[in-house]
Amino acid sequence: MKPTTMTMAALTVGVLALVPITGATGNAETPLPMTAAAAVAPQDDDHAGEAADAHGDDDHADEAKEAHGDDDHAGEAKDAHGDDDHAGETEGAHGDEGGGDVVKLALEVAKEAGILLEQAELGALGESLSLPAEIRFDADRMANVTPKVSGVIDRLLVGEGDTVAYGDTLALITSRELAGLKAKWKISKTNEALAAQSLARLEGLWAQKITSEVNVQTARAEHESAKTESEAAETELHAVGIDHAGLEKIATAPDGNNANAYLTAPLAGTIVRRAATLGETVTAGDSSAKVLFTIVDDSVIWADIAVYKQDISRVRVGAPVALKSDAGDVIAQSTVAFVLPVIDEVSRTATARVIIDNSDRTLTPGQFVIADLSVGNAAEVLRVPQSAVQLVENRPSVFVPVDGGFAPRAVMVGTTAGGYVEIRSGLEEDDLFVSDGAFTLKAQLEKDAFGDGHGH
Known part of the structure; x- marks a missing residue:
């Protein structure tokens, strides 16, 4: 009987399976018996044995396990995202006061630097009226x-x-x-x-x-x-x-x-x-x-405000006044001392006189400034000096004392008149805030933030 093609293929595989495997040293090892599955595998697939090695006793199996199991970078990644040094810095630096950093400064040092604290209080605040004024010597x-x-x-x-x-x-x-x-x-x-x-x-x-x-x-x-x-x-x-x-x-x-x-x-x-x-x-x-x-003696000077006749009835004694430069910066603040009851025949204006404490010599007699007065029917509101409100991270803020220094607190502002700003929220009556020197603290805050790599 002539053997079939299938029978011949099976015999060939069986003979090959009995051939001894020689190791790298030339010594013969015990023949490996073939399984039934191996006997029926296609005889001409060159990658059959290679696939078995790759997925059977392949040394890379353990290596892969180490790579994804005990990989040193796993802990490193955890540290990088878990114990990141900046995580605590962000939480502490932008804590309870409007997301701003704390300016480290002792109260005694702050006082020597001209930083003054006041309690927020209610005050009269009306409409704003800007008029020209001239600085003069106090005749007394x-x-x-x-x-x-x-x-x-x-x-x-x-x-x-x-x-x-x-x-x-x-x-x-x-x-x-x-x-x-x-x-x-x-x-x-x-x-x-x-x-x-x-x-x-x-x-x-x-x-x-x-x-x-x-x-x-x-x-x-x-x-x-x-x-x-x-x-x-x-x-x-x-x-x-x-x-x-x-x-x-x-x-x-x-x-x-x-x-x-x-x-x-x-x-x-x-x-x-x-x-x-x-x-x-x-x-x-x-x-x-x-x-x-x-x-x-120019430690005390006068600011004579030219009040147009249509505004005379709106200006009252005791009204807050802020003297500003052409750039709009507040130079000094005071109140209207009196309004002269005469109108100049040439200029057709009356004179409202403001007595200014000029101990720091910021104003010079003969200088012209802009007087911002609070006029009209004034309402009692919580107000702070205009210079006390600074933009920190694009938000109006006032600086308040905290442990170890000062921190900005975001506030909502309202009407501005006479050198004062209405505070609608963010600050309560009797709260301590920096009334003078807020710009200095802001500059220091921005300097520290720039050095730390944070933007404000």
């Missing part, structure tokens, strides 16, 4: 210094721009007039003393009935006359600036010193004008007397 803090006696300027001790205190010597004038007044006073004091002695002697004689009453009365009249002349001479010296301490020094003054007249500062301030020249002859006591020095 300005002095023109003229000589009190005629003479020759012998020494000049100050110049323009110098700061002087009350009573400081400005110039020395050699005055024959003053020397004559002092001599007259000395003579009158001597005559008074002699008249007093004569009266005392005659009163003693009258008591003993040795002299007449007429002589005593005459002595009394002479004494009163001498006393009156002495008092008049003393008054003249007081009028030219000689006080009681100076009177006591007249009798013991060195030769020539009684002609020295010292021109002194009547108030503390700055010399803004000096018209005196060394060796110049000056006169006193009439309208031709020359102003030698002009002293001003």
